[in-house]
Amino acid sequence: MRFTALLALLFVFACNSTSQSTVATSGDSATAVPDMPDYRYDPPAEAGAVVPIDTPDTYWKELLTDEEYNILREDGTERSFTSPLNDIKAAGVFACRACGLPLFDSSTKFESGTGWPSFYQPIDPAYVTEESDNRYGMQRTEVSCARCGGHQGHIFPDGPAPTGLRYCINGAALNFVPEADL
Numbered sequence: 001m002r003f004t005a006l007l008a009l010l011f012v013f014a015c016n017s018t019s020q021s022t023v024a025t026s027g028d029s030a031t032a033v034p035d036m037p038d039y040r041y042d043p044p045a046e047a048g049a050v051v052p053i054d055t056p057d058t059y060w061k062e063l064l065t066d067e068e069y070n071i072l073r074e075d076g077t078e079r080s081f082t083s084p085l086n087d088i089k090a091a092g093v094f095a096c097r098a099c100g101l102p103l104f105d106s107s108t109k110f111e112s113g114t115g116w117p118s119f120y121q122p123i124d125p126a127y128v129t130e131e132s133d134n135r136y137g138m139q140r141t142e143v144s145c146a147r148c149g150g151h152q153g154h155i156f157p158d159g160p161a162p163t164g165l166r167y168c169i170n171g172a173a174l175n176f177v178p179e180a181d182l
């Protein structure tokens, strides 16, 4: 009986420590880990102006699932044809799953046949960063979220008009935000 009560107490403490934990963000003030809805959506205060953040790994470890953390913070890649975002064709935006920055509009999404969500351009070039990635014997261009630095995927020069580019993105690195919620 006492043991059960102790377990219950521990559980309560564990829950509290999760919901009340704080981490430092790029600013001086600590920010509580927010209670997130199904998606994270946090456009910049001024359109086109992204303020980079340098958030500690402990924050992302707590906020993200293991798979999301592996992709966004450790440059992982999800298995193709596994993301539910592959099938989304509705109007809306795809935002960084870590920080909520809107990265891609569904009007630029196309069916690439690769099994990863594919877009021909970002919402704003300032919202992504591009960097040469020569790992694994391949010459690729890595694309990341310009605010939190979260790895999104790679860019390939075989996309459709008007850009001819294919932003091949991990679905687990994105949230879909329906147009009605923008």
Ligand SMILES: [Zn+2]
Residues within 6 Å of the ligand: 096, 097, 098, 099, 100, 101, 145, 146, 147, 148, 149, 150
């Ligand atoms: Zn981000």
